[in-house]
Amino acid sequence: MTTANQLSESTAGTADNGSSAQRDRRKRILDATYALAKEGGFDAVQMRAVAEKAEVALGTLYRYFPSKIHLLVSALDQQFVEAAQRLNAREIPGDTSADRVLYVLKRLTRGMQGDPKLTEALTRAFMFADSSVSEGIHSVGMSMTAIVTHAMHGGPVDESTITDEQIAIARVIGDVWLSALVGWVTGRSKAEETAAHMDTAVHLILRD
Amino acid sequence: MTTANQLSESTAGTADNGSSAQRDRRKRILDATYALAKEGGFDAVQMRAVAEKAEVALGTLYRYFPSKIHLLVSALDQQFVEAAQRLNAREIPGDTSADRVLYVLKRLTRGMQGDPKLTEALTRAFMFADSSVSEGIHSVGMSMTAIVTHAMHGGPVDESTITDEQIAIARVIGDVWLSALVGWVTGRSKAEETAAHMDTAVHLILRD
DNA sequence: ACACGAATTGGAACGTGTTTCTATCACGCG
DNA sequence: CGCGTGATAGAAACACGTTCCAATTCGTGT
Numbered sequence: 001m002t003t004a005n006q007l008s009e010s011t012a013g014t015a016d017n018g019s020s021a022q023r024d025r026r027k028r029i030l031d032a033t034y035a036l037a038k039e040g041g042f043d044a045v046q047m048r049a050v051a052e053k054a055e056v057a058l059g060t061l062y063r064y065f066p067s068k069i070h071l072l073v074s075a076l077d078q079q080f081v082e083a084a085q086r087l088n089a090r091e092i093p094g095d096t097s098a099d100r101v102l103y104v105l106k107r108l109t110r111g112m113q114g115d116p117k118l119t120e121a122l123t124r125a126f127m128f129a130d131s132s133v134s135e136g137i138h139s140v141g142m143s144m145t146a147i148v149t150h151a152m153h154g155g156p157v158d159e160s161t162i163t164d165e166q167i168a169i170a171r172v173i174g175d176v177w178l179s180a181l182v183g184w185v186t187g188r189s190k191a192e193e194t195a196a197h198m199d200t201a202v203h204l205i206l207r208d
Numbered sequence: 209m210t211t212a213n214q215l216s217e218s219t220a221g222t223a224d225n226g227s228s229a230q231r232d233r234r235k236r237i238l239d240a241t242y243a244l245a246k247e248g249g250f251d252a253v254q255m256r257a258v259a260e261k262a263e264v265a266l267g268t269l270y271r272y273f274p275s276k277i278h279l280l281v282s283a284l285d286q287q288f289v290e291a292a293q294r295l296n297a298r299e300i301p302g303d304t305s306a307d308r309v310l311y312v313l314k315r316l317t318r319g320m321q322g323d324p325k326l327t328e329a330l331t332r333a334f335m336f337a338d339s340s341v342s343e344g345i346h347s348v349g350m351s352m353t354a355i356v357t358h359a360m361h362g363g364p365v366d367e368s369t370i371t372d373e374q375i376a377i378a379r380v381i382g383d384v385w386l387s388a389l390v391g392w393v394t395g396r397s398k399a400e401e402t403a404a405h406m407d408t409a410v411h412l413i414l415r416d
Numbered sequence: 417a418c419a420c421g422a423a424t425t426g427g428a429a430c431g432t433g434t435t436t437c438t439a440t441c442a443c444g445c446g
Numbered sequence: 447c448g449c450g451t452g453a454t455a456g457a458a459a460c461a462c463g464t465t466c467c468a469a470t471t472c473g474t475g476t
Contacts, residue, residue: 021472022423047463057425059466068463127335131395138396165408172384172409179383187339188346200373201380204413229442230453255433265455267436276433 026064028054033075037121045072045121066132072125073136079122080143083108088150097152098206104151105177105198112181113191123185144174152206169205176201234272236262241283245329253280253329274340280333281344287330288351291316296358305360306414312359313385313406320389321399331393352382360414377413384409 032053036045047068051061065071087104094100112119129137148170149162180197183189189197240261244253255276259269273279295312302308320327337345356378357370388405391397397405 025424043462046461057427058464059426060424062464063423066464124336124338127390128332129394130332134394134396137394141396168405168408169412171405172412175384175387175409176380179386182335186337186342186345188342188349197376197379200376201383204377204380233454251432254431265457266434267456268454270434271453274434 025054025056025060029056029061029064029071030075030078033071034118037072037075037118038115039117041117042072042121042124044117047071069125069129070133070136072122073129073133073140076122076126077136077139077143080140080147083111084143084147087147088156091155092151094151094154096206097154097208098202100151100154101148101173101206102199102202104147105173105202106195108147109177109181109191109194109198113184116185119181120185123181127182141171141174144177145170148173172205173202233262233264233268237264237269237272237279238283238286241279242326245280245283245326246323247325249325250280250329250332252325255279277333277337278341278344280330281337281341281348284330284334285344285347285351288348291319292351292355295355296364299363300359302359302362304414305362305416306410308359308362309356309381309414310407310410312355313381313410314403316355317385317389317399317402317406321392324393327389328393331389335390349379349382352385353378356381380413381410 029050032050033045035053036049045068047061048058050071051058054061056064061071065074087107092100092103094103126137126140145167149166150157152166152170153161177198180189180194180201183197184191184194237258240258241253243261244257253276255269256266258279259266262269264272269279273282295315300308300311302311334345334348353375357374358365360374360378361369385406388397388402388409391405392399392402
């Protein structure tokens with residue numbers, strides 16, 4: 001068996017092995033994370049459970065993601081990168097920048113509210129993260145800002161046409177959105193209140 | 209020494225006992241929490257350490273505060289109530305509402321940045337809190353909103369003169385402030401960036 | 417084919433939040 | 447004064463994140 005394995009590796013094996021097996025492990029880990037988070041939220045994402053479901057050893061899981069927070073922030077980052085790719089590839093409907101920004105924010109919010117436990121898990125992790133996760137946090141922030149600036153413009157944007165002020169505005173809007181999301185996740189506010197709050201904020205900030 | 213204590217308790221002691229002894233325990237617990245948080249931040253606030261420093265049993269600590277998060281959010285709440293009392297008792301300097309709001313926000317921020325570890329502990333707890341702590345979270349939000357609406361008006365306010373829109377505005381500003389604080393606590397942004405971000409946000413929202 | 421270093425496994429072990437249990441203590445009441 | 451009830455002390459036990467280790471397997475250069 002060992003020899004057979006080594007044979008197959010030496011032929012076609014070399015292609016899918018090496019870093020490819022590692023990509024596969026990483027994917028299995030993130031998939032397991034999503035599945036567990038979707039079912040039971042933050043508390044259900046237990047490192048032993050993730051390792052078991054992903055069929056890796058606990059030590060391996062920790063080699064790939066140095067902590068539960070890193071793991072969940074990576075998952076959140078991936079979701080945001082994908083969302084940003086989807087949203088930024090097309091035109092955003094709406095006549096004013098406020099309308100367009102609200103369109104994407106509500107779309108994002110609806111998407112996350114469709115998976116409450118998953119959202120709770122990812123959001124709690126993001127909020128709890130400290131500076132050791134700064135890379136992931138920064139990446140999420142970049143995606144968020146990109147989504148909002150893109151919506152402000154309404155279509156594909158040349159990066160050079162975005163002013164510092166617009167980035168600052170996008171960051172403020174991102175802050176409000178995040179706070180609203182946290183409020184919803186922690187059961188402080190209901191979905192409609194979240195939407196209304198975002199309406200208020202965006203219309204206050206973008207009045208053109 | 210022990211006998212002396214028991215004597216003083218049996219004379220004047222009966223008066224300060226009963227629920228008074230409980231108030232005292234509660235105070236000792238919160239004092240221990242502040243002390244530990246000030247030294248070592250969130251991680252240093254360990255329930256066993258709090259119990260020992262407050263001279264109560266672990267079970268008693270849990271009777272008063274059902275979780276570490278409850279404990280720290282209560283501490284944060286107390287700080288906010290005190291800050292709101294101090295700030296709302298006097299006139300806020302500044303010619304425009306934006307100036308006044310920025311004055312109090314920067315004052316608050318400076319105060320918290322003067323005790324980085326304590327701030328880190330309280331903020332992390334607040335961000336991590338779930339719906340079981342909704343009471344404390346709500347209380348903190350009320351204090352925050354009161355501080356901001358008071359600053360918007362510039363002096364003592366009759367509650368009835370505050371419109372819903374003003375409350376909504378105050379909440380948005382509170383959101384931004386909280387996000388900025390979290391960014392600073394988690395080492396994502398420096399103090400000056402935090403201040404600049406708040407400047408941007410408040411001037412965007414309050415342009416009168 | 418072989419040897420060596422890196423990655424992975426399986427599992428024990430540790431720290432800290434949380435729960436639980438029993439004995440003790442304090443205080444109001446007959 | 448003794449009693450009963452609830453609060454507290456003291457300590458063990460459990461759960462989960464995290465660390466660590468020895469043995470094994472994998473991938474690679476020779």
